[in-house]
Amino acid sequence: MNEGSSRDAPPEPGVYARIYAAVLEVPAGRVTTYGRVARLAGGCTPLLVGFAMAALPAGSAVPWHRVVNSKGAISARREGRPDPRQRRKLQAEGVRFDAGGRIDLAVFGWPD
């Protein structure tokens, strides 16, 4: 179970762990923004939050789908196209989208 000969990951909670912890604090049926997570994580930028989400492995316990941009919309991935699974999971949790595909942060935004 060695991680490999490469540099092992930090044994103690780092920026990534804080970001994941902040996202885990988001209750179902609510959404938060990258900037908010970055602020809760402390000392990191929204861009880094997105970077951390991209590094999430499949099956992770982190509700990455509850993280949207400040516009309340789902951000596009490297592919240049948002992941349809994200919107699908949010709708399954009761989050509603408007005609523009945006979420009302005043209602579903967290913290309230």
Next chain:
DNA sequence: AGATTGACTGCAT
């Protein structure tokens, strides 16, 4: 070690 990119944000135009 420097340059570039990235699931972003806020302000100015």
Next chain:
DNA sequence: CATGCAGCCAATC
């Protein structure tokens, strides 16, 4: 309200 630019931290080349 749409577009452009700069700031930001970390990872990758």
